[in-house]
Amino acid sequence: MSTPYESVAGVGRPARDALRLAGYPHVESLDGVDYAQLDALHGVGRRGLERLQAALVERGLSLGGHVPEPHARQATFTDGHTGTYAADIKTKPTSRTPAEFVEELEPPRRVEHGRLLLEIFGRATGAQPVMWGPSMIGYGEVHYRYATGREGETFRVGFSPRRAKISLYGLTDDAGAQQLLTRLGKHTVGASCLYINKPDDVDLAVLEEMVRRAWDSEPSSHC
Incomplete structure (x- = not known):
């Protein structure tokens, strides 16, 4: 679309x-x-x-390279679901199960990546995954409201096993994230999104710690 x-x-x-x-x-x-x-x-x-x-x-996407953080604004992020969205927001929870989505990924190596990430995120959060839109798997819910009055809902942490790169959401805002990134392995960062080519490129124990810390921190804006 x-x-x-x-x-x-x-x-x-x-x-x-x-x-x-x-x-x-x-x-x-x-x-x-x-x-x-x-x-x-x-x-x-x-x-x-x-x-x-x-x-x-x-939409679960991002510009590349060094993307400046947005100018400081009065925005609120709170745990939970309210059901209130701006009219044009299309990315919302769906009824499809993440397990079904992962098993249908192509090529087969992406299935293995998806299964592994489901295991890591599930263990770190203790929560059940939910499909958001056609390709994002999220854990937890956060309601956001900007100073403009625009509001909506998203997940706290999550991932999308895209064909080019794996997108990891909500993991870079935690106070200790930058230190963990130095130990993570091969990755790139755009805005608040973290990208890896494949799980083999990173230290999975460090990744799981990043997910756990982000899950336990206060909700905030992310990609």
Whole structure:
């Protein structure tokens, strides 16, 4: 599904035209694109990129490279489910089971990766996984409300075994995360998302500790 730029409030026509001219026809096409590359485009401002990054994060995606943290705002994050979403938020819990999703992944190596991550996240959180949207597996629920009044719900921690990279959500905001990242192994970080190519590239004990610490910390914004 493709999201038009016009649906993201605050992204002006100059930015929309510049992004399309550069070969990025819709919001999802920006996933993984280097932030600095987009920031250099004439007509694309940092405020617009911040809003586009927020739209990507809501869809389980992210810009690539070094993505600046959003400007400080009054936002609240609370445990639990309220059922209140902004009208345009599409990523919500589904009835499909994560186990079914994992077993249908291609190629077969992704099935093994998915099974392993289900085991690690389940052991670290003690919670049952839930599918969010078509490809994200989440644990726990967090309600967020921004200063603008926009609000919705997401999961506390989770992952998505994507074909190119495995996306790990909610693991980098904990106070001790940066120290653990130095011991994790091969990875990249974009905004609050953590990416690995495959579980073999990282120390799985460190990864499990990151999941456990993030689960036990106060809820916050994540990818």
